[in-house]
Amino acid sequence: MAATEPRSAPTPVAPPRRRGRRSSVRGWRRTDQLIFALAWLAGLGLCLVAGAIVIFLAIEGLQYLDPKLLVTSPSPAVNQAHSGGFLDPLIGTMTMALLGTLIATPLAVLTAVWVVEYGRPRWLAAVVETSIEMIAGTPDIVIAIFGLAFFQIGILAPFSFRASGGGVYGRSFLAAGIMMSLLALPLTYTATRNGLRAIPRHMREASFALGKTRAATIRRVLMPSLRPDIATGATLGLGRIVGSTAIIVLLLGATLQNSPQNSVPLLGFLRGTGSTLTSYIFFNSPAGEGNAPQKAYAAAFVLLLIVLVLNWAVARISRIGAGSSLNSGRMAR
Amino acid sequence: MSAEKTHLQSPCTLAPQAKVRENGTMSINQLVFDPPALDPMTSAPLRAVSSLTGPERMRLHDISVFYDGAAAVKQASLSIHQGEVLALIGPSGCGKTTLLRTLNRLTELTPNASHSGTITLDGDDIHELEDTKLRTRVSMVFQQPNPFPMSIFDNVAFALREQSRRRPRRRELEPLVKQALQRAGLYEEVRNNLDRPALRLSGGQQQRLCIARAIANNPEILLMDEPCSALDPRSTAVIEDLILQLRSDLAIVIVTHNLQQARRVADRVAFMYLGDLVELGDAGQLFEAPREERTREYIAGAFG
Numbered sequence: 001m002a003a004t005e006p007r008s009a010p011t012p013v014a015p016p017r018r019r020g021r022r023s024s025v026r027g028w029r030r031t032d033q034l035i036f037a038l039a040w041l042a043g044l045g046l047c048l049v050a051g052a053i054v055i056f057l058a059i060e061g062l063q064y065l066d067p068k069l070l071v072t073s074p075s076p077a078v079n080q081a082h083s084g085g086f087l088d089p090l091i092g093t094m095t096m097a098l099l100g101t102l103i104a105t106p107l108a109v110l111t112a113v114w115v116v117e118y119g120r121p122r123w124l125a126a127v128v129e130t131s132i133e134m135i136a137g138t139p140d141i142v143i144a145i146f147g148l149a150f151f152q153i154g155i156l157a158p159f160s161f162r163a164s165g166g167g168v169y170g171r172s173f174l175a176a177g178i179m180m181s182l183l184a185l186p187l188t189y190t191a192t193r194n195g196l197r198a199i200p201r202h203m204r205e206a207s208f209a210l211g212k213t214r215a216a217t218i219r220r221v222l223m224p225s226l227r228p229d230i231a232t233g234a235t236l237g238l239g240r241i242v243g244s245t246a247i248i249v250l251l252l253g254a255t256l257q258n259s260p261q262n263s264v265p266l267l268g269f270l271r272g273t274g275s276t277l278t279s280y281i282f283f284n285s286p287a288g289e290g291n292a293p294q295k296a297y298a299a300a301f302v303l304l305l306i307v308l309v310l311n312w313a314v315a316r317i318s319r320i321g322a323g324s325s326l327n328s329g330r331m332a333r
Numbered sequence: 334m335s336a337e338k339t340h341l342q343s344p345c346t347l348a349p350q351a352k353v354r355e356n357g358t359m360s361i362n363q364l365v366f367d368p369p370a371l372d373p374m375t376s377a378p379l380r381a382v383s384s385l386t387g388p389e390r391m392r393l394h395d396i397s398v399f400y401d402g403a404a405a406v407k408q409a410s411l412s413i414h415q416g417e418v419l420a421l422i423g424p425s426g427c428g429k430t431t432l433l434r435t436l437n438r439l440t441e442l443t444p445n446a447s448h449s450g451t452i453t454l455d456g457d458d459i460h461e462l463e464d465t466k467l468r469t470r471v472s473m474v475f476q477q478p479n480p481f482p483m484s485i486f487d488n489v490a491f492a493l494r495e496q497s498r499r500r501p502r503r504r505e506l507e508p509l510v511k512q513a514l515q516r517a518g519l520y521e522e523v524r525n526n527l528d529r530p531a532l533r534l535s536g537g538q539q540q541r542l543c544i545a546r547a548i549a550n551n552p553e554i555l556l557m558d559e560p561c562s563a564l565d566p567r568s569t570a571v572i573e574d575l576i577l578q579l580r581s582d583l584a585i586v587i588v589t590h591n592l593q594q595a596r597r598v599a600d601r602v603a604f605m606y607l608g609d610l611v612e613l614g615d616a617g618q619l620f621e622a623p624r625e626e627r628t629r630e631y632i633a634g635a636f637g
């Protein structure tokens with residue numbers, strides 16, 4: 001082949017191009033241009049708002065953020081130099097996030113799979129869907145009040161803190177975590193359900209046509225494609241859990257320090273009361289009784305970091321082992 | 334060959350059921366069980382391979398399929414023999430896909446579909462068989478290549494796994510996967526990339542992967558719904574070769590809009606029109622000397 005053109009000088013090979021010339025926005029219709037500009041502005045505006053929050057908190061927070069605050073427990077002192085750090089609320093926030101997500105995610109995924117893949121009898125599926133919509137619309141303070149009433153029922157005493165007199169207190173990490181999961185559940189449910197609905201029918205039929213049962217189809221074909229959706233839902237849910245203050249105040253006690261119910265290592269802790277960064281921020285802000293805005297800012301900054309790290313972690317987890325799924329099972333059509 | 338004998342003996346057990354329709358045309362029952370293949374060489378042979386067929390595997394008897402009560406397939410009767418390729422042709426919307434999907438009971442997944450009539454596989458009513466068992470015996474390849482979002486290996490292994498409660502090890506599956514990929518003519522292209530995502534294959538490769546997946550379990554019948562409609566001529570030629578090779582071990586029912594393709598691969602051809610199975614016959618006979626006016630018009634139109 002090369003011998004046929006012996007004299008041709010070696011042409012310089014151009015580097016590979018990703019895309020060629022494209023049409024210019026200038027040629028668009030006026031309205032399209034306007035909407036295009038608005039879309040850009042809206043996106044930029046959101047970036048600015050997000051950036052402003054991070055920068056403001058970073059400036060205010062970092063200024064007061066002493067690494068010692070992260071590893072010392074808060075203590076009841078009026079003098080801010082002796083009121084300690086926020087180790088306990090930090091642990092509290094982590095625990096709530098973990099507990100709430102661990103309860104909500106499997107429940108939400110199972111429910112979504114049932115509704116989309118089985119959904120019979122139909123009225124029951126409709127009732128489930130409506131119930132979840134209702135939970136999604138319920139403010140967390142209402143969920144908290146309900147939870148308090150619920151966990152004060154005598155039989156549920158093992159779940160929560162028992163006051164010294166022996167009365168059921170209805171407050172504990174477990175109680176708060178279970179109610180927190182209600183905040184996350186609708187978000188994870190919706191994301192999973194939409195993910196399932198987006199998987200084309202022929203994907204399922206291909207599996208059925210190979211003689212697979214519905215269960216095997218769900219487990220081996222649908223679930224792997226759902227990972228990104230479940231992750232998105234879980235991230236949204238995490239945000240709600242970490243951000244809720246009402247449930248903490250009512251159901252976790254928002255005590256200064258985490259106080260285990262008894263000395264059983266993990267269970268005692270989970271049955272005990274405590275606080276999270278949100279309640280800590282609230283009580284230390286000028287609105288609360290502590291009036292230590294410096295610590296509130298420092299805690300707020302840490303909370304923001306936690307949310308960012310958790311989001312990143314969920315995104316990572318959802319990608320483990322999903323290498324061959326090409327990020328989603330959806331093809332055109 | 335014994336296969337030939339069986340074929341010659343099989344013809345017209347159902348011939349008495351032939352009826353004359355109101356409009357004077359013969360019903361399909363007569364045509365199907367006419368002995369058309371007795372002398373397949375009267376017309377010039379279309380293909381080098383002669384149409385020897387084996388024992389009857391599947392038989393449809395007066396199958397009608399309804400969507401919301403409206404018939405999409407009307408009283409179709411035909412038999413499917415091992416070792417043959419049966420092509421279903423006809424204009425769009427005439428019920429080819431519906432008929433095909435009834436053979437492995439995929440129509441049951443469509444909530445508004447119902448059917449009447451009987452289909453037997455080796456003499457057993459397919460509606461008496463467990464659906465999962467039936468579908469491992471009657472496998473299907475779809476119009477759109479639809480590999481699962483997993484690796485090439487896992488796509489083929491998927492068909493083999495889950496048969497038993499114990500999950501088979503990769504080492505046990507490897508030879509089976511390899512064999513299926515070889516039969517589907519894909520192995521040489523992917524042998525070093527078995528763990529790559531199947532969705533990164535080209536369309537033609539994806540479709541061959543789907544064929545490998547469908548034949549991994551050694552089904553008795555392979556249903557193909559326009560398997561080449563999304564492919565280029567080269568991939569189409571590869572798959573047509575494949576069909577001709579595969580046909581020796583199983584029966585293939587293929588839906589195609591491409592009459593040349595039907596000519597190239599099919600031993601027998603069934604022409605459907607508005608839900609009626611108008612004519613069924615040896616490929617050479619149906620294309621060269623169709624008995625029915627509608628068949629003639631369709632073939633003329635499509636060829637002209």
Ligand SMILES: Nc1ncnc2c1ncn2[C@@H]1O[C@H](COP(=O)(O)OP(=O)(O)OP(=O)(O)O)[C@@H](O)[C@H]1O
Pocket residue numbers: 400401405423424425426427428429430431432443445
């Ligand atoms: N799910 C459904 N609900 C209602 N009607 C349907 C459904 N699927 C198919 N039909 C109707 O049944 C008839 C046959 O459809 P079918 O898909 O079997 O045609 P086809 O011969 O495969 O057509 P094509 O060559 O275009 O694929 C059509 O009239 C179609 O409108």
Ligand SMILES: [Mg+2]
Pocket residue numbers: 429430431558
């Ligand atoms: Mg079709």
